[in-house]
Amino acid sequence: MGLKDVVIDAWSWLNYKPIFSDPNLGMPHRRAFPEAHASWVPAEDERRLSAYKLLGAYDNNQAAELAELRDGPSARERREYGDPSMFIDTLVAHVLGREQHIVVPGAEQTDADNETAAAAAERVQDLLREWAEDELLPMRMLQCERKAVGLGDGVYLLAWDPDKQRPRLKTYDPGFYFPVLPEDGDGADYPQRVHLAWELPEDPARGLKRRLRRITYELDWIGPATASGVDRQGRAVRAPLMSDATDDTPAVPLIGRGDQVDADGGISRQYPWNDRPTYRTCYLTDATWELGDLKDPHDVDTLPADRARYATNGAGEVLDRLDLYIDFIPVVHVPNTVPPAEEHWGQSSLAKPLQVFDELASTDTDAARASATTGLPMVGISGASIDAKQQYNVGPGVVFKLGADGKLTTIDTSPALRELREHGHDLADRASNVARLPAVSLGTMDPSKVPSGYALELSLGPLDSLIGGMRLARAHKDILLLRFVQRLFLAGQHPDWAGITPLPAKLIRGPYTPTDKGAVLEQVTTAYAAKVISLETALRMLTEAGWPIDDAEKEVEQIQARSFEEARMLADALGNAQEVAAFLGREAPETTQAPAPNLPPVPAQDDEENPVDEGARGSGGNE
Template sequence: MGLRQLVIDAWSWLNYKPVMADAGRPGCRAFPELAKTWMPPHELRRLAAYKVLASYDYNQAGQLAAIGGDASALERRELGDAANLVDTALGYLLGSEQKVAVEGAEHADEETPTPGAAEAAAVQERLRTWADKELLTFRVQQAERAAVLLGDSVMVLAWNPEKQRPTLRVYDPGFFFPQWDDEDDDFPARVHLAWEIPADDDAGLKARVRRVTYELGPISEDGEQDGDGDGGSAVGPRTYPWEPGGASNVTCYLTDAEWLLEDLKNGETLDRLPMSKASFRVRPDGTELNRLDLMIDFVPVVHIANTIPDGGEHWGRSVLARVLQALDELAATDSDSSAASATTGTPIIGLAGARLPVDRATGRPQELEVKAGAVWQLGETGRMDALDTSPQLAELRARVDHLLERIAANSRVTAAGLGTLDATEVPSGYALKLALGPLDALIGMMRLAREHKYRLLFKMVQRLYQAGRAEGWTAGETLPARMAWAPHTPTDRGAVLEEVVKAYGAGVLSLETAVMMLLEAGYPIKDASQEVERIRVKAEQDAAARRGAQAPEDGNGQQADGERATQVLSTGATH
């Protein structure tokens, strides 16, 4: 990219890469797939950015730079620092576990449960059962690693009649092409999932493009569109199970089709593929997937951004974005260190006045080898000098440490988070907490960016169950559910327990809040409401035992019961 062109967008941090200027150009060896005629021009920079980031994750950034014209980049040593940074940030983001939590479910086992608590607990149990069957933690791991590395990830839900539950699948964000309109915010009315299928000569299959489209549109009798883009034969509004008292004229249509690459002409991009040349896929029951009415009024696709997008943007930013140039510097320094270590371990030696052995066959002096046990004969004025490169190697190693500290600071993962901080440099736990402050802010921002997306995912799961008329799921409004994350850093459980006991004993905390604090601190509490009930039952049993052992009544029974509950808490008992 020359000085006459300056692009500032969500991927401007990659402008220093020469390969970014070649994205989409015919004959580009770095991104040949982006030169296809069906590829939308406005998506080229985003897709090129994904490939550059993936090359760092697989230690192939040097190969990509070599394709861009830097021949020396093939010798670059990449030791996994980028992948380590991604995995570290991912580990802190996910925490030790993730749970589905429905608001109000924690009050279901109380003596006087709040209205709707029993229903919330039932929905929470069903959602957790679904999560176990669909391997939600595994899917979340897949999706979130792509989001942390690339900045974006995509999860797609679909109702499976055979399994009688929604299925969850994670897609590469490079396959995701939402059609944003001016009035759309975070939920586009039309979404494409598209990728190219290479030719298979053995099977006699030509190269083709597959496009899966989800589109919101007016309800029609046959789902077809007429010439002016409206639905076919319009029908009356539909009442969805999650809106019993309302009526909607909107539904979601699914189209799954393929096109031969040789049939596509210039200008026939992804959103303009000729339907007359499409080959529609067919479900196992024989239904053609051509504007199939899914009987839902939402697009079952969830886009997860790693960061909160800027105003007017929709895409997230990779955790590597701000430190990519530092990672290049680190790889170059590692390469220099490798070269310096070679001359340090096997030094360059200069000899003067040496008697070199002669090759009997050629009569020429033989080259000397530096190896253990070698003996060289020197004359009276002979001298041997060795080139000492150890000072340069020490400087390079110091530069590596400096770059690692810079990467840790600018990525906000911190040296303490990466594990490179010397434990002897931390005088107290409070100092460690301050050192982890940027990491706390980073994880808080990343989890905030995902909060409403997972709420949306669980809302879709509930509505798909209702639309599929699954057993146990009745009509009614969907309950708000969220993803509950475990603490991302270790906590002082003893200090939290002491704080909880004192606060509860002083009457400034309820028992429910006290148990929730213990749960967040990492105590093995499976269900907060059940734990509260167990503590109360234990306190009542202890009170009854004490009353039976003492003839006179204590006179301050309520206070004594409260003290016993505090004693139960102080033992950390989880029965």
């Protein structure tokens, strides 16, 4: 007797769907998910790719179209009104916030003792913000977050563009992402090799067959220098550079510029962002295989190198283990949730309420059928004079001739429709509760029904914990992304980054809930007047509350330039005109001598009633 295994993994919440876990095979349906069953897809990735496609069908109102492959044409009658997509859009807006700001800690400090460090932090912050504006970072983030929230994972790829002289940022579908995870390590560890692979369709016009393209980034030991060449089969490949052979010395491999060979034969390299040399570098390979050539069982990590056709970049370099001169893989995986221990993948926000969405779609389908009978009611006609062969149509102005005992009977289905609609509202509320999206965050609550602002804040408690966990899963990835951007600028030897040391940078996401700007302003004003917070902290609090402050440092300078009362107090405390002028952002006067006092004139007192004291005249008379 065969026993069915109960599979519990990162995608087991989809086991209830027969199309995902076939009752007989226990695996995803082959006709519905042919991509997941390709010969080059590793077995451990079949359920992941099938889950991505199924979740994408829910997002695009195509779950019924996918179910038709197993359940037949009747599955296409299912009504889908976009509820999963609405949940995804709402969560994406909340996790992104109203705006995003790149902040380098220390850039807003005004301490005179750390002017050099503050200037360096400000310089890095300005350069990163300029890059974010040129590279459309908010739009790229929106693309990635749409994948992460809906599918559970998102992928960023950074690559240096020599033409534009900046790192380019691109987002990839997680179905193209195949990391080689360590078998005996933690799934949260950064992989040493990452593949981005997808199939290319047949192109008869160009004479191209179905192909598989794979882009690989791999961390490995630094090897000898290589150059583009051609092998015996006419394929573009890379070959090691050799020195000229002489009668006394044979040809030996050459090393790259700036590399050093130690006593043990290892090759090390000093990167501008490291304090000491390292022996590792990142290699890039971009190759294509014809699917017809993959006869033996190969997965994406073990494709035959002798069948590959390597691409060439704009500089003419063959992308066959091309040394990128960086010691990191410029691929950032963004999980939607904090992965469980020893896991790598996140979980879609649709995972928990997905069954509720199925029930809601079924209720909507039943309601659509009931509304047809309510709008066009069913009528029964009885009577002795009724001709059984005659056809009767119900419509406005229609007259029925009945016999002496004839009568009309109508069936009212509106109560059933009313029950179905109420049941649909209950299911929508259930989905909101399971997804931890209160009605106020979805925009379905009447604002007049909120008793107080405190009650509104309490109702947002589940959303706060949800967004807090989602942003926690992204916090390190955002820091990693900005760290890679700085390193790529240094590796590309951009002139504006010459002599700059990379600094930790953060991506601050704006508020996602309605904020009372007046209340925040009152709190900030009171705290700043009481000298319990600095001006920089006060402006940061206002920025997070949604006040239109683009640059906090320039805002501080503008405020101080008009703070004449504080400047007077500073002058009384220090007695230094240079310090006061620097505080106001102005130049100090050239002379440092105090001006002559302008005393009031002494009144004349020569009359008899007010005799003048001769000694007070100060005329220089003799004692």
